[in-house]
Amino acid sequence: MRLKKLRTGAAMILAAAALLAPQQEFKMVIRDGMPAISFALPKFAAASPPVQTAADEIHQVLTDDLKYSRIFQLLPKSYYDYIRAIDPKAIQFKDWESVQANLLFTGEAAEAEGGETAFIRNLYDVKSQRPILIPKRYQAKKADLRFLAHRMADEIMKAYGEKPVFESKIAFVSNRDGNLELYRMDYDGANQERLTFTKWEDKSPSWSPDGNMIAHTSYINYSAGLYISQIYEGRRIAVSTRGGNFSPCWSPDGKKLAFMSTMDGNAEIYVADIDDDALKRGAFRIKRLTFNPGIDTAPTWSPTGRQLAFVSDRSGTPQIYTMDAEGSNVTKVSFGDSTHHDSPAWSPAGDRIVYVARVDNVFDLYVLDLRSLQIQRLTESNARNESPSWSPDGRHIVFTSNMRGGLQLFLIDYDGAGLRQLTTKGQNNWPDWSY
Amino acid sequence: MKKLLILALVCLLAVAFTVSCKPKAKQVAPPPPPPQAKEQPKVEKVEPPAVVKKPELSEEELFLSKSLEQINREKPLQTIQFDYDKYFIRDDAKFQLESDAAWLKKFRTVKVLIEGHCDERGTEDYNLALGEKRAKSAFDYLVSLGIPAERMKTISYGKSQPLDLGHDENAWQKNRRAQFLVIEK
Known part of the structure; x- marks a missing residue:
């Protein structure tokens, strides 16, 4: 897989300036380019x-x-x-x-x-x-x-001032045992372990920052509800079961859970407040952030928790937007509407955003460097590469791809190096790298 | 007269005696000759009890007698299709939904699940949202045709359940759909 810089004037330019303008979202760290x-x-x-x-x-x-x-x-x-x-x-x-x-x-x-x-x-x-x-x-x-x-x-x-990576876990969804269930594995693909044992389908896991909980969708009684599983206690707590509920993303401080829901009829972004009391009672205060007749989905938090990036089709095709954590200041940050821009994920240091750009049936991962405003293409495989999630140190990305046949999980570095396959059993999807 | 009466009595007794003694005499008698072959026994035809005529089942009763699996296998409700990346109800789908509405009006106890599905050209998360919108469009259109909202539920499966595993427009069109599942009758 070749690393390729996009020409200026290419169809997709993310308005990085708009992301940086209101507040500095990343802390400057001198590390890239330093000799190993x-x-x-x-x-x-x-x-x-x-x-x-x-x-x-x-x-x-x-x-x-x-x-x-x-x-x-x-x-x-x-x-x-x-x-x-x-x-x-x-x-x-x-x-x-x-x-x-x-x-x-x-x-x-x-x-x-x-x-x-x-x-x-x-x-x-x-x-x-x-x-x-x-x-x-x-x-x-x-x-x-x-x-x-x-x-x-x-x-x-x-x-060396880096976030630990090697004890982190990747949660994912697999059908290897017949039904869509949640699994987890070490960062290197070792110790693949099943987490849910229901006849229901489970989808879109998101780790809590403390690593004790996973938010996910479960299809129970013909309803796609949002649940939190406390994996070390074997307890599942319903967050929202009205309408369809998908794409949870935990805020870096662990106090908020952003997700898409149709609880009011349309696909909008909501935020549930998470604290010990709410978890104990199984009752959550939920606030709606978007108000738009189109689709709003796939929220991802900035590392400071002050902003969210998300996807909306309000311009006619799926594009990436940002907004403040309260839902104000909605700004479109991807342009070139014939290309669909989707699945954004903010790097832990806040200096990069990885996303999926797709033209028809080819999806590739791109990384926008918010410091240099350069866009780098990570994958080039004439396949579907999607669902990117960052490693805790922001140097690696786990994603789903069908580049070698069925859906499998792969790792790649932020600059397109180090491609490696993690899974082989069944179809595997929706990776989420723990904090 | 008296003599005559006695004689008659004696005769009567004698007759009665011979009559009462006859079975004893028969027991010792040789068995009767076997019936002759040309003497056919009388045949008695035994008919089964008269068939009870079941009352004709009404269409609704016939419907209720089936299991949900049977009903869904018969696909009583038509699947509708959508344009790429879109979720508005097309004109061809309007006709189909009108016939679906007529069926739902006929069987008033039925509750259905409207499933929204997508083709593979979209990310997982986006397609789950798109599937929600497609199911909701079908839901809204059926409500506008007079089907009570309480009788319908929506769900999105995104791109996880394609009808056609191909990778061309023909397959994709089949997969961009809203389809029905009868969940209660």
Whole structure:
């Protein structure tokens, strides 16, 4: 998949200025374009031969995570041959400096009580020869070593001012067990797990920011209602069952749930107030935001929660608009009405919007960079690519595509690199990446 | 006279005795000869009880006797089609909805679900909204023809249930539709 910049004057120009005018919606972070940090990750030691397998598994998962981060550049394998093998008790930092490593990560696995695996890790700045993270000992069951590695990778991300990604989850919808049900998986496609077990169809999941709840549509008794599932308590709470209710999106502070409903007869955008009391009583205060005879749907919050982007056909074709969180200041931000602009998703840092542009039966993902006002096309596969959702750090996007046949979930980076397929069983759709 | 009376009595007794003794005499008698072949027994024809004539079922009674599955299999209500990305009722659909309304007026207890569907050319979220609008257009038109709103419900399935799995205008036109499901009778 090629990255392609659109020519100026192309059919689709998002009026980014309109998005930026009222208030600065993104915080400036200097990171893109910075050279990746060279990261040395020598083979992990094992206190006894039986735990070498565990040490290797942790090493493999951590390697995959760091490669995916796009912050760190792992030291090429051959470089390890140029220097002495590592001795964790007497690290030769000059050796690592000579192969241009900025960071050095060392680890040792050992057997722990109850058949579990213990793991001790250290992360050093090679130049200063100082530890960057306080040395730490982890312990996990053999089946949970992936999570142990993800935890360490996320701690490294946090140390570099990044949002953790590797312990995040992707919720999605699949028919692999016969009915449309909700599932979740790790960011890398591992641990795919079913969440709902009803005969009803479930659609359009949206994670709560705390990761404990998923808002979704369920078709119950010939009615498409909006529900919140508290997944660790096995509890489902009805939010709105009047009319059809779809496309929920949780505000970044977790206090509001925007969604489309036909409760008053037409497809409009509503916001439900979410707090512990409302969840306990199952009664929500719902406010209507749009008043237009056409379709208004697919709301997405800006990272500050002050604005919403959404889709409306009020101009004749589906186009992207923004409005304030209270419904005022509706502004059309996509132009070129022969192309349909749809499914916007605001990046977590607020600096980018990914959306779907479609001409007839070809849908592609585009990213608008709000700083440079450049539009970049992410997918070019003569297929249907849709339902984009950002990773917590805003560097990756999960989406649905039929580019390889049936509907499957894929990952792609914000600049079109790193395409990879996550699912293969059944048809899979509606991914939503947790906060 | 007296003698005569006694004689008569004796005779009567004698007759009565012989009559009463006859069965005993018969028991010892040899079995009667088998009936001769040419003597056919009389045939008695047994007719079944008279057939009860069921009263003619009215159209409504016939309808009510069917299951919902049976009724829906017969597709009593016509599916209407829509233009690409549109949700207004076309002229051809108006005729169909008028006949649908007539059927709904005939069977006044029926409740229906109006399902809005879309072709694959639209995002999931947008098509769910579009399906809602299509179902609502059909709903509104039937209300304008006098069908009470309480008898109808709408739902959108977006593009999740295509009738035709093809990827051309012919398939897409079939899939852009509002169709009916009888949910109560």
